[in-house]
Amino acid sequence: MTHEELAKVCKALADPKRLQILSMLSQQPLCACKILEAFSITQPTLSHDMKLLCGAGLAIPEKRGRWTHYTLNRDTLHSVRQAIDGLMDALESAACPAGPEAPAPGTTLKGDPAMQTEHSTKLYVLTGFLGAGKTTLLLRLLDALQGRRIGVIQNEFGKLGIDGTILRNDNIQMVEVNRGSIFCSCLKLQFVQALAEMAAQNLEYLFVESSGLGDPSNVEEILQAAQVAAGASYEFRGVICLVDAVNFLEQRGDLETVNRQLKHCHLAVITKTDLVSPAQLEEVVRAIREINPVCPIEQSQMGSLSPQFLQDDLLLYQWAEGEETTNSAETKPKTLFMDFSGTVTREQLTAFLREIQSDLYRCKGFFHLADEGWNQVDLVGSRIDWKPCEEKELSQLVFISRIGPAVIKHIFSAWETCVGQEMKLRN
DSSP: OOHHHHHHHHHHTSSHHHHHHHHHHHHSOEEHHHHHHHHTOOHHHHHHHHHHHHHTTSEEEEEETTEEEEEEOHHHHHHHHHHHHHHHHHHHHSOOOOOOOOOOTTHHHHOOGGGSOTTOEEEEEEEESTTSOHHHHHHHHHHHTTTSOEEEEEEESSSSOHHHHHHOOTTSEEEEEESSOTTSHHHHHHHHHHHHHHHTTOOSEEEEEOOTTOOGGGHHHHHHHHHHHHOSOEEEEEEEEEEETTTHHHHTTTOHHHHHHHHTOSEEEEEOGGGSOHHHHHHHHHHHHHHOSSSOEEEOSTTOOOGGGGGSOGGGGOOSOOOOOSOOTTTOOOEEEEEEOSOBOHHHHHHHHHHHGGGEEEEEEEEEETTTEEEEEEEETTEEEEEEOOOOSSEEEEEEESSGGGHHHHHHHHHHHHTOSOOEEEO
């Protein structure tokens, strides 16, 4: 077994859940449906895990009708054992020369200080699952930094830039990268190009607001590519993960993305703390600590956050090493867009959203309400938020499905029942 092959195996095994899957396969071959039941995970999460295990040669897939069945590859495990035995023999038979002194915590992400210019732009990445309040917090932060040269790269999963519309301001430089995650190979190059474009603006701070479905596990790899494209223009200052106090305890079992966002952050900010009890807040903190035991934890209400973190060395709190992101074309949830040129009452739109809320990760947009005017609409979990907004050309909603294309039929049926007016639904 080559070093590259052994490294693939180690990477695939660097997760307790995947070790458990291998243990189950050691007993008998299993259908994917049985693994899903055993772990109560979603299909995209399982697809990612099995892609790593099969890619490392630890499991053998076999398509049988609708489902894939997996068998343990004992030959690979035997080769791994031989390779590790060989390493142990080499260690025992030869003295290991002292290597260079390990870098201080955090320096690996900042890069070589000699490579940074005097006016390097401080770069922060904001993550957090759908509806955690990233845009709201970023707006408050931009207000606190008025007068500074600020840039924003805004990433949304759909092609309709709802949050970009909210953030757009003549006083900041902004680039939108939509229709996927910036951490996925499908948009990675576009993200690097956006970083290179922003590097020419001589900014003091650049904030990257990633999609709520973004998995930042490979952020270091992307920043290294940006350094090639833009030179030593950036000083990476850390990943800030927003945690929705209301919905997090339910969301963490939904997708591996939720765990990855926390695992790879340097600061966790619990949002909407005014909407939960002290007991639930304590439970959220405990759940965060199970995933990331070292990052500082701040609390936020209505998007408030002290800018003090801008003075702190957050990279001291790096917990996990970089790894392959779970974002891929195969794991990308179905996204749909509604266009509507009429008006509805708040009661009608609420009834429609209630009918489909269990089928969605998120729904948001702008809508013209009868007798109320234009409102920004935001559905996360079972909570619907409304906020007056400027007039738009037409009403639009973005739907991110948790049940794939099957949501299309549900949307049409619920709309016909609750509203009954013509609308257009598109990919």
